[in-house]
Amino acid sequence: MENGVLMQYFEWYLSPEPHLWTLLKKDALHLKEIGITAVWMPPAFKGIGGIHDVGYGVYDIYDLGEFDQKGTIRTKYGTKEEYRDAICALHEVGIQAYGDIVLNHKMGADANEFVKAYEVNQNNKNEVTSGEETIEVPTVFTFPKRQQVYSDFTWNWTCFDGIDYDILSKRHATFLFKDKHWDTQVDGENGNFDYLMGADIDFSNPHVVAELEDWAQWYLEVTGLDGFRLDAVKHIGAHFYKDLIRQLRQHYQKELFTVGEYWHGDVRRLCNYLNEVEGEVSLFDVPLHYHFYEASYANGNYDMAKIFDGTLVQIANDKAVTFVDNHDTQPSQGLQSWVADWFKPLAYALILLRKDGYPCIFYGDYYGIPYSQISGKSELLDCLLFLRKNYALGLQRDYFDDSSIIGWVRDGPQKSGLVCLMSDSVGGCKTMYVGLQYAGTYWYDALGNYKAHIQIDGQGNGVFIVNGGSVSVYIQANE
Template sequence: MEKKQRTLLQGFEWYLPEDQYHWQKIAELAPLLKQIGFTSIWLPPAYKGLKGEKEVGYAPYDLYDLGEFQQQGTIATKYGTKDEYLACIHALKENDLEVLADIVFDHFMGADEKEEVLAERCKATDREAIISKQRMIEARTKFTFSGRKGKYDNYQWSWKNFSGVDYDDKQKEEGIFKFVGKKWNSPVDNENANFDYLMGCNLDMTYPETIQQLDNWGKWYQSITDIDGYRFDAVKHIKFDFFNQWLLHRRKEKEQELFIIGEYWNNDLQKLENYIDQSGALLPLFDIPLHYNFYEAAKKGNQYDLRKLLVNTLVDSRPEWAITFVENHDTQEGQSLESWVLPWFKPMAYAIILLLMKGTPVVFWGDLFGIPAKKVEKMGQTLIILLKIRQQIRSNYELTYFDDPTIVGWTHVDSLNERDFNYAVIMSNDQNGSKQMCIGTRAAHKNYIDILGNHHQIVRLNEVGIGNFYVKERSLAVYVEETVAKKLLAEVEQLDIK
């Protein structure tokens, strides 16, 4: 069986219902997700968090509680119970979908008890600068996990596992407090001199017991889930070399390669490249610069030079390390990194990540299924068609035509694989227009139509497979051979995307 192009779904958005049903819903959707063309799915954090059944997952409390124990006011997490989670993973795997877990190793939150700790306050904009005398503070750093009663692991976390907190309960004072005798981990991102501290109880990745406990948990978690890979949150705040040993152990236990993604949120390409180099080239990263290029292109309209869409992006400089995306849970309306790509440009952005064969694309749940809580409509058939086209691709042979500030395009051309799928993509952020592009001699004298239905001109290719492809203003057209297009559209019509 031929290997398909890897295509991920981010299996959640921030404002999902707090109904503890999400694991069951994804399990039910598994056959459909495979049909649409996904090969992989990234699931939200599965363990118990600070807000209990309301917790999206990024304020971890007990890594061993996957919705099994009465803790933080609930047994189930926002997404369901442990049994439902494991059943969800099983259903996805039964449909040949690779499953990635979302892991937060930066901090813990929701401690069970307070401890008195000698600490000193750091300057918010320069974490290496001390701005107070040493004093005893009350820190919420004692994690006893009493609801779990020692099942799976009886270790209790204390201030020694952490390097700092952001609140002194004794004086009711907010600030960044570093524990005396501790140092911020390094190397990490150099924003604020040292960006180790983000929030909550900051994990000390130099403390042997912390390292050992995270490793113990990883072995347990992988053994019960048989997970295929990991998405690591906030890696710019975690000691750059931490994951080397952790992942080495997981790979040995799995006895096969794991698919890994790191989230390093920074628009500076050099910082992403530096992390890849310093971390031992272990973690492909989300292409943050590309996302912001989409965001700017959508906002600026015809004032944005489309030739620059891929400039200073990870997918352009190191495509094998680039995880491309249009949106995620942090870019949504009301979230910490809000940078929502305007709807008119979104089909073009998805065409870039799905049909330009560089990097590994992630489709956002909210774009596929909508965001009812914010009255955001799903993208509908356009996104499904792009996914179905990607599902047919067997090679990376393409020609690019990024030669005009308002109209750009590319073609997927002849390859040695007779089953390969050829197409032409053209997009405009301004007026109607056209571009002469080559698909290849195998397509000579064939008729191509815009499978999206945005332009109705039939393009007949000449004897060497060159044609003049048309696009409407502020629009996208994807030209596919006429009979193939009709067959694909018939398949799409059979899919029930609710």
């Protein structure tokens, strides 16, 4: 899988109809044909929002669209059987399936209980700002409609560290339960960034950890997934996923590729997490996404030669999953940082046509986002994927020697080299060496942005041209 490509197969505003699992099953062969090797599927378990829950408002992780809970049997994406059918369809064409795992919190409890707790400072969760008080909290999860099928584990306040609402006083605040502590090995923002939302799961509780380990084995056996995308890992003690993923790999003797979402623009935070989990997971390259975002709104004043500086793909390329946008960065979302449309071809060339990183394509970029009147770029991405599969191979020579125009050459096997050249400002040219074996040959822009052919001289050099605010990818013309 030298040139594997992951696709995130959902965006935030997808309609519940038609069922996404059914669409994915029908789309499997097409995905294979365009060069997708793995699919990141959205969270498959029942959420508090019923058929409208994107999957992150977690209620019951054992309900994959099988039980009548939260007003629906199916999830937003379909039924349990449709989910398994979609995974089977991917496997039949040789595509791996990754499941989105959301274990940081639970929501939509079946009953409330009274708990002693302390209010903490929102800006420093380690600072207690109240005396001990009794609050009423939704922390009892019995899943009565499931009737203990698959698991008889009952969740109560002892399974959680804290919560953000007191029903008794109708007060929104962050509460830490008495005799509890926020998890360690989490992000240091706000003093301690264990708490994110809902009832915050206590990963120091051995009964909770055992239940989640049992669930993970059940989930793999029921679905046949090939790996995971881990949600909100900076809010969960690193030791938990380090141990869990290691145990699952040993038990099943499978690679179980796993990528975590550690949302931070400082690559040092990501590297620290990779050290804490001892390399058991990869991470999304959030700093690189922010570089794309910044460059796309810099009016041609971004230093393109430094586009990879301070990114995960530069520092730990074997652990970097590169991406342009996702469901959190799309318009109207909490982390909105949507890369400008004109820069999307440049950004996708930067993740798809280079040797480092594991690129992830976003459903909203490929198929569009009707909610935000955003059109899909399937034609562009199909072309880049074709080039990645057939030409973006072999040694790589970089020409990151200009603040505006940058490029690189890939050697490729059997005279199938590739030259990529891009500019965030005015157009121009760059002399680039492709190899003596190409002397006298003609090359053309496979993206069609520059129309004329380029001839390689006797020393194996070509003067390649790019238009302003554009990208060109040159390959050898048929002789």
